[in-house]
Amino acid sequence: MSSASNDRPNPAFYALLGTLIFMAIGPVVLMFVNSFKLDIDIISGTSGLFFLPTIQNYEAALCDVLWYEPEHLDYCAIRFGGAFKNSIIIALISTVLTLVIGCMAAYGITRFRFMGRDTVSFATLAVRMVPPAVLLVPVFGLWNNTFCLDRDGMIGGFIRDTFGGRGDVCLAGTHSGIILIYVAMNLPFVIWILQSFIVQVPRSLEEAARVDGANPFQVFYMVVLPLIKPGLAAAAIFTFRIAWNEYLLASALADRDTKTVPILIVNNTSEFNIEWGVIMATGMLLAIPPIIFTLIASKQIITGMTAGAVKG
Amino acid sequence: MFMAPALIIMAVALFYPLMYMVYGSFREWDPSQSLSESDFIGIANYTKLWSDEAFRESLAVTLTFAFSVVIIEMILGVGLALLLDRKLRGMSVLRTLFILPMMIAPVVVGLMWRFMYHPTDGTFNRWLTALGIDRVDWLGDHALLSVIIADIWQWTPFIFILALAALQSLPRSALEAARIDGATGWQQIVHIKLPLMAPVLIVTMLLRLIDAFKVLEVILVMTEGGPGLSTEIMALRIARTAQEFRELGEAAAMSNYLLLMLMILTMLMYGFSRWQEIREQRLKMAAKEEI
Structure with missing residues (x-):
């Protein structure tokens, strides 16, 4: 490399750039292309680009939610549609909950000096340290045994009388069970990133609002919230991504x-004979929301990422 | 009042489970029983693990994986950051493309690489055949290496982006002074850029190391820990012990070992950043006194 950063980049530099871009997105593009191929085309491997694109794989993956019946399918074997609904419900609700609760907590910390900044950043780090695999055992045990509404209890009895079932209602196997653990896992990070944004909101603004007769909640929703939108975006993307992509805890808790969707993908790859086309179409569908977020909000994502490391 | 919901949720769903796990690791615990019905067996779970061949193997695999991945990624990531540190119009596009691998679900990443490593239909073996070289049984004979390559693909950009951010926030004056004094490009890197970036780089490395101990889904989809135990990292072993062998007590003990290792790393990192802050403050104080 030559000495300074201001002399002209040479061709080798652009070649390096090209290689890097190819390496970074090559596998993604490969999957995208393959998801439009029939299994025969994927395996025979006649050169990559000349093939008849087909949406059969996507039809097969989503066969239980399609409004028409694809001709090439006589039986709907893999039911991804339902899994997609579950994924969307879980990811959206846990993102919203985490943001609302996290916002309140971050506001409380910075404005009422409830705990020190240090405590928060330490908690963030401590939780980041805990691998999902470590949570697997206790969560599995607790959600199945302890966090249940007893059949004799009032609420449990009410649920049984209304919906039927074996009597005791446990968190395991419900959407809320999975959502609860995701919210808990993401809260420290969200609180931490939001409070670094709230600190920058000038206090005088809030005081002005209060003089005009706003109560603390109004101050928060009408003054603070609009000012920390970038922070909210970063926090939302990170939370959504974890809830959307997570496999292990969901597989332990889901019935x-x-x-x-990740559970179905794993279940369908562990067999000896993989239907590459269909599974790649599903993978592509799972990858689309994160890809869209990356393309429209990469700045916020990088903010979140660098903040996590530089001030850890 | 504002804090209450967050505190309650974290206490119920995070701290209580962790305590519960520590408690459970001292018991003979079966998924069909609740914890209070199980027998107390002291530290038997912990000692049993040390004589367990499979556990030691998986510990070795975990350490090999984590350290080789982090070292290679640091070298590549920092090297690329140094090379690409220029005023470039397309830089933000480049960064966007680079963070894609990190945002996609690990399960999907595993899927892509599993396809590319496929012994007959995979991309790599196609290329090798086209070049007239013998096929390589990627996920068979070189499973651990293949898994490491996939992880490097996914996470080098993370280090690249952080290193680049650190590099671009360096004080221009120091670099200019060096250039005027006639330092070559290489000397600038070794004596000025790297030492100044060191604080960020060390934190980045520790973060990445912590994350490397948590990798699970990519390996699960690619190899399922096989062939044999050659890629069974500890996170995977815990999941299997709990779900297949139904030894919750043992899995809990294993989780505690893993947690302990990560705790040491975290303490190192926290201690380091504290030390950094204190040193900075002292430098500032000293500067003030001089004035």
């Missing part, structure tokens, strides 16, 4: 009706 037949609450499976999320």
Whole structure:
């Protein structure tokens, strides 16, 4: 490399750039292309670009939610549609909950000096340290045994009388069970990133609002919230991404009706003979929301990422 | 009042489970029983693990994986940051493309690489055949290496982006002074850029190391820990012990070992950033006194 950053980049520099871009997005593009191929085309591997694109794989993946019946399918084997609904429900609700609760907590910390900044950043780090695999055992045990409404209890009895079932209602196997653990896992990070934004909101603004007769909640929703939108975006993307992509805890907690998409993908790859086309179409569908977020909000994502490391 | 919901949720769903796990690791615990019905067996779970061949193997695999991945990623990421540190119009586009691999679900990343490593239909073996070289059994004979390559693909950009951010916030004056004094490009890197970036780089490295111990889904989809135990990292072993062998007590003990390792890393990192802050404050104080 030559000495300074202001001399002209040479061709080798652009070649390096090109290689890097190719390496970074090559596998994604490959999956995208393959998801439009029939299995025969994928395996015979006649050169990558010449093939007849087909949406059969997507039809097969979503066969239980399509409004028409694809001709090439006589039986709807893999039911991804339901899993997509579950994934969307879980990811959206846990993102919203985390943001609302996290916002309140971050505001409380910075404005009422409830705990020090240090405590928060330490908690963030401590939780970041805990691998999902470590949470697997206790969460599995607790959600199945302890966090249940007893059949004799009032609420449990009410649920049983209304909906039927075996009597005791446990968190395991419900959407709310999975949502609860995701919210808990993401809260420290969200609180931490939001409070770094709230600190920058000038106090005089809030005081002005209060003089005009706003109560603390109004001050928060009408003055503070609009000013920390970038922070909210970063926090939302990170929370959504974790809830949307997570596999292990969901697989421990979900039952037949609450499976999320990652679980189905894993279940369908562990067999010896993989239907590449269909599974790649599903993978592509799972990858689309994060890809869209990346393309429209990469700045916020990088903010969140660098903030996590530089001030850890 | 504002804090209450956050505190309650974290206490119920995070701290209580962790305590519960520590408690459970001292018991003979079966998924069909509730914890209070199980027998107390002291530290038997912990000692049993040390004589367990499979556990030691998976510990070795975890350490090999984590350290080789982090070292290679640091070298590549920092090297690329140094190379690409120029005023470039397309830089933000480049960064956007680079963070894609990190945003996509690990399960999907595993899927893509599993396809590319496929012994007959995979991309790599196609290329090798086209070049007239013998096929390589990627996920068979070189499973650990293949898994490491996939992780490097996914996470080098993370280090690249952080290193680049650190590089671009360096004080221009120091670099200019060096240039005027006639330092070559290489000397600038070794004596000025790297030492000034060191604080951020160390934190980045520790963060990445912590994350490397948590990798699970990519490996699960690519190899399922196989062949044999050659890629069974500890996170995977915990999941299998709990779900297949139904030894919750043992899995809990294993989780505690993993947690302990990560705790040491975290303490190192926290201690380091504290030390950094204190040193900075002292430098500032000293500067003030001089004035």
